[in-house]
Amino acid sequence: MAKLNENYLNIEEGYLFAEIARRVAEYQKNNPDKKIIRLGIGDVTLPLSENVVNAMIQGVKDQGAAETFHGYGPEQGYEFLRDAVSAYYKSFGVDVPSDEIFISDGAKSDTGNITELFDKDNIILVPDPVYPVYVDTNMMGGKNVYYMAGTADNGFLPMPSDADLPAGKAADVIYLCSPNNPTGAVYNKDQLKEWVDYANANGSVILFDAAYEAFIADETLPRSIYAIEGARTCAIEFCSLSKTAGFTGTRCGYTIVPKDIKVMSTAGVEMSPHAMWFRRQSTKFNGVSYPVQRGAEAAFSAEGMAQCRKNIEYYKENARIIADALDKANIRYTGGAHSPYIWFECPDGMSSWDFFDKLLNEVQVVGTPGEGFGKNGAGFFRLTGFGSREATIEAVERIKSVL
Amino acid sequence: MAKLNENYLNIEEGYLFAEIARRVAEYQKNNPDKKIIRLGIGDVTLPLSENVVNAMIQGVKDQGAAETFHGYGPEQGYEFLRDAVSAYYKSFGVDVPSDEIFISDGAKSDTGNITELFDKDNIILVPDPVYPVYVDTNMMGGKNVYYMAGTADNGFLPMPSDADLPAGKAADVIYLCSPNNPTGAVYNKDQLKEWVDYANANGSVILFDAAYEAFIADETLPRSIYAIEGARTCAIEFCSLSKTAGFTGTRCGYTIVPKDIKVMSTAGVEMSPHAMWFRRQSTKFNGVSYPVQRGAEAAFSAEGMAQCRKNIEYYKENARIIADALDKANIRYTGGAHSPYIWFECPDGMSSWDFFDKLLNEVQVVGTPGEGFGKNGAGFFRLTGFGSREATIEAVERIKSVL
Numbered sequence: 001m002a003k004l005n006e007n008y009l010n011i012e013e014g015y016l017f018a019e020i021a022r023r024v025a026e027y028q029k030n031n032p033d034k035k036i037i038r039l040g041i042g043d044v045t046l047p048l049s050e051n052v053v054n055a056m057i058q059g060v061k062d063q064g065a066a067e068t069f070h071g072y073g074p075e076q077g078y079e080f081l082r083d084a085v086s087a088y089y090k091s092f093g094v095d096v097p098s099d100e101i102f103i104s105d106g107a108k109s110d111t112g113n114i115t116e117l118f119d120k121d122n123i124i125l126v127p128d129p130v131y132p133v134y135v136d137t138n139m140m141g142g143k144n145v146y147y148m149a150g151t152a153d154n155g156f157l158p159m160p161s162d163a164d165l166p167a168g169k170a171a172d173v174i175y176l177c178s179p180n181n182p183t184g185a186v187y188n189k190d191q192l193k194e195w196v197d198y199a200n201a202n203g204s205v206i207l208f209d210a211a212y213e214a215f216i217a218d219e220t221l222p223r224s225i226y227a228i229e230g231a232r233t234c235a236i237e238f239c240s241l242s243k244t245a246g247f248t249g250t251r252c253g254y255t256i257v258p259k260d261i262k263v264m265s266t267a268g269v270e271m272s273p274h275a276m277w278f279r280r281q282s283t284k285f286n287g288v289s290y291p292v293q294r295g296a297e298a299a300f301s302a303e304g305m306a307q308c309r310k311n312i313e314y315y316k317e318n319a320r321i322i323a324d325a326l327d328k329a330n331i332r333y334t335g336g337a338h339s340p341y342i343w344f345e346c347p348d349g350m351s352s353w354d355f356f357d358k359l360l361n362e363v364q365v366v367g368t369p370g371e372g373f374g375k376n377g378a379g380f381f382r383l384t385g386f387g388s389r390e391a392t393i394e395a396v397e398r399i400k401s402v403l
Numbered sequence: 404m405a406k407l408n409e410n411y412l413n414i415e416e417g418y419l420f421a422e423i424a425r426r427v428a429e430y431q432k433n434n435p436d437k438k439i440i441r442l443g444i445g446d447v448t449l450p451l452s453e454n455v456v457n458a459m460i461q462g463v464k465d466q467g468a469a470e471t472f473h474g475y476g477p478e479q480g481y482e483f484l485r486d487a488v489s490a491y492y493k494s495f496g497v498d499v500p501s502d503e504i505f506i507s508d509g510a511k512s513d514t515g516n517i518t519e520l521f522d523k524d525n526i527i528l529v530p531d532p533v534y535p536v537y538v539d540t541n542m543m544g545g546k547n548v549y550y551m552a553g554t555a556d557n558g559f560l561p562m563p564s565d566a567d568l569p570a571g572k573a574a575d576v577i578y579l580c581s582p583n584n585p586t587g588a589v590y591n592k593d594q595l596k597e598w599v600d601y602a603n604a605n606g607s608v609i610l611f612d613a614a615y616e617a618f619i620a621d622e623t624l625p626r627s628i629y630a631i632e633g634a635r636t637c638a639i640e641f642c643s644l645s646k647t648a649g650f651t652g653t654r655c656g657y658t659i660v661p662k663d664i665k666v667m668s669t670a671g672v673e674m675s676p677h678a679m680w681f682r683r684q685s686t687k688f689n690g691v692s693y694p695v696q697r698g699a700e701a702a703f704s705a706e707g708m709a710q711c712r713k714n715i716e717y718y719k720e721n722a723r724i725i726a727d728a729l730d731k732a733n734i735r736y737t738g739g740a741h742s743p744y745i746w747f748e749c750p751d752g753m754s755s756w757d758f759f760d761k762l763l764n765e766v767q768v769v770g771t772p773g774e775g776f777g778k779n780g781a782g783f784f785r786l787t788g789f790g791s792r793e794a795t796i797e798a799v800e801r802i803k804s805v806l
Contacts, residue, residue: 002575005519005521011682015682044474046474046719058455063451065450071651118406119406172404203404250690273407287652287654289653291694
């Protein structure tokens, strides 16, 4: 008789955003005339830039003629796109060779699938609060997840000393997300250096999620873990065009696995996460749609990047509008400056789901309850700058009335 | 210290097609003036049909305007595409509800990722020879793989009695691929009924790979496992637009997980592979590119299907041309009639890699050595009808000279 993966019994049934959608749908059903403004899910709203659209159309046309048709592509991604990603890193001073870049359909797939490379018995260290996918995907594999608290005291930037680990043990696999989702907090170079040194000293592997790096405005803040000396021997980085270039529905991301990371097997055989990821991707993945890769290449061109920066400034201006209102109400928050997210304490000690319901029911604004990102998110709330300007201004006016 | 997944040490380093590519590149380097014809990899060569191209261009244009922009889509796929797949099944008499269909970037991803739903200790039964991904992905998860021999005697269609299992044990998870890759052999309804009955009697789950179903010309042969009574309680089906509509580089597939499959956990909790796959896909996947889904929808339209049939007939005519040459040389083969593949015994008792080298060195034709698909493939060879007509005719003339 088939036995299923019973680890699935240990993960919570409802994904955070499904529960939000359920409450919103119920409210809308009972109040069909109310206009709801959604500043909850981290989804972009601005369209793809013109040069990306044109490149994708050309890519599609290529698929329509025998002479330019592309069948199975390289599982690691076309060289033209890996070179474009490498040049993008170079533009902010970080060297990443093309052959360490793996093109994928998005950072969510890769941060989930990377768990396959690790043995079941590692100590997995995850920030709390954080993007729920890290915990869920490890739970699915029956892994041992430990937490490090992000709190107002450490600016939601937990350091090695914040890790809640078994006595005498170090973390084997460490998730870092900077700029952080949901808090918008960004590690500085000294902080990341401390993490890299910790990983190299303990033989740990850092899984660094840089999905929001393009929102960093301060040049002294690291946009990549590889801006830190020593990272090439311990860190894997995930990034995506979702937030950088508005690809949430178009789907393209990339993962960097340096060849310098080496791990000894139990029997003393040297293993390479780079070689393993290549094997994983060539066996369980068949590459990203050719026209999508052409669009992604265009996003990294000078013209594409100029448009991306314009869109990111638009979202950050929205975040600033939200932050201004919180400033005026004397509410502490993180994020905004280098992130599309604003993260703040719910007023009057309310629980985050109570505040969610209050905003929905009283002023018809949807945000994200902090406890959906971990227990340290309890009492906090996330709003995003991804709405339209008009909707953001309107939402802020409404929110002010209940703060 | 991080411990990697040491099961990776147990899988063979080189994927079959990488070794082929290596030998071909070496030969071409030493013989730069020789024109090589490739009938090896199962990749299509005809371009996307015009209506698919137009639908994708419209999809891309939608992404370029705020009013029609699509951000994150439903992880299970857009309803318009799931409905189109459901209608496609109906066109050959099989009922598959839209909400049991999961759109993905391809059957390779799904047949690999589905292994996550099963416990490590199942008895996994795989045909030999077969598509190497089933074995490799199970080995990566440290699973127990057992084989059933496909031989000239059983027409390369192994039945339950051919399974080489521990005494007294039944298979828990059963891979079937029909039309088979690489042999082109197709199970008939009675044979599949025997498999479905076996699975229902033993509580096994069948993983049915239907990637080549569109090549079936005989209406009495099943194009889906769901053409068989009882399959809804035991079978998951994988299919793709790669071979049906030429999507190998455009990427879109679908997997059907019936809600009727229920498996008891060790503690007696009823578990649903449908619910688990939904959870897996919503946690580790973010859906298929919107313009690609629009293209796939168009492939399933009347106009799209007419073009698909035309292309499939073209590939099958190529296969017939290869088969004719084998007939004349009195060489036994399977496939061709309902498959793009021709599978035959190497002449003069040659090993399949020796015959590969002979064809490459003497007549510059590339095929696929049978032993790349399992030990029962030793001494056999695969040629595909996916080349151009001109190249196929030329290749057959060359091959004749060495048979």
